[in-house]
Amino acid sequence: MESSKSIPAPAPPRELSRLAALLRYEILDTPDESAFDDFTQLAAYICDTPIALISLVDDHRQWFKSRLGLDVNETPRELSFCTYTIEGQGLFEVEDAQRDARFRDNPLVTGDPNIRFYAGAPLTSPDGYNLGTLCVIDRQPRQLNEAQRGALTRLSRQIMRLFEERLQAHRYAEQAALQQALLNSAASAMLVTTADGHISGVNPTAERLFGYSEQMLIGQPLTSALFPQEALQRRATILGIELGEPIEPGFAVLTAPLFEGRRETREWRLLHRNGSGVPVLLNISAIHDERELLRGYIVSAYDLAHQEHLQLRLQQIAAQVPGLLFQFCWRPNGDSSFPYLSEGVEDIYGLSAAEIEPSIGPIYARVHPDDREHVLASIRHAASTLTPWYFEHRIDHPRKGLIWVEARATPMRQADGSVLWHGLVTDITERKAEQLELDKQQEMNRRLLEALSEAVVACDADCNLTLFNHTARRWHGLDAQQIAPEQWPGVYHLYHADGVTPMCPEEVPLLRALRGEHIRNLEMTIVLHGTPRYVLANADPMYASNGQQNGAVVVLHDITERKQIEILQRDFVSTVSHELRTPLTSITASLGLICGRVMGEVPEHLQELLDIAHQNSKRLSTLIDDLLDIDKLYAGKMRFELRAQPLQPLLEQALRSNQGYAESHAVSIELRDCPAVSITVDAMRLEQVLSNLLSNAAKYSPAGETVAMSARLVAPQRVRVSVCDKGPGITEAFRKRIFGKFAQADSSDTRKQGGTGLGLAISKELIEHMDGEIGFDSSPGAGACFWFELPCHALNKAAQ
Template sequence: MELPPPTPVPSAPRELSRLAALLRYEILDTPDEAAFDDITQLAARFCGTPIALISLVDQHRQWFKSRLGLDVSETPRQISFCTHTIEGEGVFEVPDATRDPRFADNPLVTGEPDIRFYAGTPLTSADGYNLGTLCVIDRLPRQLSAEQRDTLERLGRQVMRLFEERLQAHHYAEQVALQQALLNSAASAVLITRLDGRISSLNTAAEQLLGYTERMLVGHSLTATLFPQEALARRAAILSKERGKQIEAGFEVLIAPLQDGQRAMREWRLLHRNGREVPVLLNISAIHDELELLRGYIVSAYDLAHQENLQLQLRQIAAQVPGMLFQFCWRPNQQSSFPYLSEGVEAIYGLNGAQIATSIGPIYSAVHPDDRASLLASIREAASSLSPWHFEHRINHPRKGLIWVEARATPLRQPDGSVLWHGLVTDITERKAEQLELDRQQEMNRRLLEALSEAVIACDAQGNLTLFNNTARLWHGLDACVLPPERWPDHYHLYQADGSTPLPWEEAPLLRALRGEHVRNAEMAILLDGVARHVSANADPLFASDGQQSGAVVVMHDITERKRIEKLQREFVSTVSHELRTPLTSITASLALICSGTMGEVPDHLQELLDIAHQNSGRLSALIDDLLDIDKLYAGKMQFSLAVQPLQPLLEQALRSNQAYAERYCRGIHLSDCPPLRVRVDARRLQQVLSNLLSNAAKFSPTGEWIELWAESTRDGRVRVSVRDKGPGIAEGFRKRIFQKFAQADSSDTRQQGGTGLGLAISKELIEHMDGRIGFDSRPGQGACFWFELPSHDQSHATGEARK
């Protein structure tokens, strides 16, 4: 079934206001109510129709608050007759819907409920908005009489009157509930009385205070039930004398001040149900209705016993506070005073409460003369702006001598123009001494930093530079600036260790430490005015006491002179090695010919000497080869030809090359099964590393033991090759320098094992040039296991490319 075209609706602002008015009555989707059903019955009876509706039209539907002769509770607004009714004034009538082009195709006409006749009167709110209709419907064409139309309009007005009464009743119920909630939530006891002083209701606090339930007191006289009659009689006599007329000793005693336009507040003692008297502060207020007619009284009773208990608790708490709690009433042009002082006044000022009850002079006199003027100025300023007051000053204490105190208070303006301060004064002498010591230490640290020959730079957790000592300013030619970390290298002239390549910003040691890394001996250069200063940087993150990172610091050492000396050493070694190599090669070859007998038979007494000379010339050649390798590595001149290749053939080749040498010292080398691993290496350089490790293992292995060689995959996807011996292990004092040049555990002239001390240093450089790392595991007396790790084939990026 297709719906007809949308029914025109009023302008958007007018329609929104109408919908708001409809919602204000809070009647949509509420249950059926007999009063509304009576009106639809009357409308149907007067108009002679089988259907009558009270319809409310919202944004999308018409909803029926009451319906007679119709089963549905709502229909779409788009097809409703009532939408046309609320757009006009007065009764809207359709005698025959089938002949009306607006409704002829309406589903409500062509189908159930087969509407032929419709008449509706708008339900208009007090502010002029049509909220819905009272309508009558018939399944036969017809027309209302003038009397029926008038009756329909009158009934429509009665519907609106019911709406208004219902809304007022709802609001009244809410107010009653709110008043009762306020009454029950009041901290003080509250009793409501009628005009004659009889109790009409009371809250829970009153029940708890007096021991009575509400049922016990309602209907009873307030004064006859809860007041001592002697006290009422005394008060009545006083009031009678003051006013010159007789005041009865009853409820009139309580409300007499109200009749004179005064405030009815006084301390009384009420009778508890158990017979004891309860001290209260009683306040009585009149209750007037909307016509200002007196309807009763509100009697509020504040429990003074509870207040006394609270004051006792306050004194007990104040006694535990390390200092003096106070209330200070400041009157700029009158006598100021302390309404409250805790017992801590003696510890702070050496005074008692009686000495300063009426004057602040003794306290002012105790203040150090140099602090008095600024103390008064700070009080005046805080009193003027009503801002929290905080002031530290010195006190001449009669027993303790000169002490430091800290005063804090919050000022509040009073109705009489004075300022009431609530505050605390504490002794901070110890804290001041600690602060002075801390300041002294910080000043000493600052001077030490400025005097250091190393450059020290620090930043906070956001990467803002916070420290630049004098050396750092001298080296960089700049001070700390507000810069993002990515601009540090360019602004501060940072270069890589070669002194010519700009340092990438993410490699700056300070930034690495800010990311949580511990940086050690990172070499770089600072290029200032064309001169490179080589430095070694150590950087660490900084942490606050709560464990959160608060920044980072870097310390840079000048290694320019060391780099210059190293360069001279390398040049010297290179020159000497090249100069020695040619004659030494000739000497070695000549000795080999002589020792082999090629040049003729050698006398026995010379053979041993010639063998020794031949062996030592070989050792000297090896030393020169190692020196030249080291020189090439440090100068970056050694070429590497990297290629991806299986690891096992490389290990097998190392085994064959070193087996004979190993058998001179031990039983030999045992190669375990090697997984099918592939690595990207320079095969010749890898053989050099393996020979160094295997020859070292052979020299330190006991006779009859095996050297173990194997490879395995690590958890991080790398390849580890290990060489283990069963020798004496690595001494604790030798471990830190084992990979340094010329490092030997036994450097004496009588050491048993030969070697140049360069093999491990060369191995370390070779492995690191192939993107690997080298290390060892050892326990004294239990042998040593040297290992190196290389990237697996999957982690390689290039194959067969040479790197220089």
């Protein structure tokens, strides 16, 4: 069984911003570039080092954009010297890594490339984030002089400028490609001209519209190639009169209005290559550079012939829409009309388009009398505020009877002050009936929730409490409050299972479920007015139909009566155990003296009975000790004397203490790898755990096998101690309760192996009291490997 892993802490905001700044340059994992290699060559030459790197540090590694004297492309961030550089300000220098406590155990120092000297200058972005370093490395201790330090700093600034230039070049290329893509994909014909009207670019739509290829049009005067001369002459005459000056019948006909501050959209009939006319809606815009100098024009020609096809297409689409599509015009003087109505008007209102085209009156007459004023008021409000209009109301249909409709439209103010609406009206009678049925179902669900004996609480994705049934209100002493989740434990009296320790916000089951966890049978307490209510919490995230999480729910089941019975049972067991311990100790000691023949020779026919009595008295003593230990642990009365001490001697002592027991089962114990670390534990309690694991392993191992005890680092400051056997393994049915009290894989009266079933439960409590975690890995028939993990620290050489 795999151990559960803790969720890593989120990165601080400053680090997230730094990573965002790094990603903005789009340089990670790009190919080598000679421009950057020049800088590493120069840095190595100036600083006289065999290794020089341009290093970029992301969330888990340092990656080398350029490297000299090193073969690898990246190394883990936790091993990198550059992490210290980016976390500081200015040049970071390590004269001798083997003498520096931060680096002397670093694999890059103890092994290849055997770093002794390091100097790094941060690559700082314009907004102040250290993205990486320019660093030089030597395999000998040394120190840079002031000139070399200054040169390294200046080179790092130049590299940052190179980053900026590279990013800017990419942006320019992207913009150029985007502009070309927009031009090529435009639905209108687009022609780019020089300032004097010669064509310099044509998009594919223009080629199709006018029948010319781009090569045929490039360099040609626009008006000579595509405009009829008589049409240019007529427009030049009209413009001359409007502007009060003569206009040449050429390109000036198109540009003259722009110089007067007017931007015209005008219909023209341009020339196709085959001599036919092409009706277009023409628009021209000037192109200026960053210094506002005129560089040319963009001429856009929209195909009006295509518009006729679009109108036909719109009618075909409208015929497929369930409901009525419309345009409605409301004028300032109160008049109204319908510029467009789809055929759905008869289905919705039982009217023809001819009947309602002049005004809204016939439609208004079909609205149910109780809804008319509300509909009219909502239309007036939307018209005055130019906000989207939405309204559900009833219609008296001449054939269908009373129906419900949903009307929605978007109002747009026109140049003459009128309001033009584009909208849709659909029949929602069936949906309304379904909604009514859904409302009934929701009311039934609400009543069921209120009648439950369990407390049910739910919240939405924003941590707003949305459900608090009657039982929850009674148990917590109040209804749902609109408060921050950080206040929930205090306001709702939430405590741990002991009824004394307040819950932290991140431990609240509802919030854990909102983070995606599934909580099962978590014991907790609600302490209201000093009276504890013990409950089991089951919580789950809730999801919408699209799979998006939209909240969480928790169900609380009252186990107060069960807990009180457990407390009585525990008190009874504790009392009986204490009362039995003293006389049983005397009995065991007396039997030991008799069996050891201290009191004289024992008749042979009594020896076997006395030995059996002695062994069973010792087993009974062990059971009572286990009962007392588990009682102390659950009552919080067991004292722990925690102190830092080396791990290996503790393992060696456990091996010595349990070797004899193992030999009695024809099994040996072997201590294998153990890192040089110290742990902060109660030595006696740790030995109790190890003895339990080792004795279990020996007990279940076949004769002649070896129990392996070892330790290894699973994180820089966490060590795992394992005890592995080659016994029958853990069955699937026993896995979930293996650390429970009185748990036995074989609970029959004839089981081969003895034991109280408390050893692993006690071990789990002891390890967790020492800030550790315990678990096991096993396959049935292939042995079991029990392990526990504890925080650790590396031993210094003096301690070793």
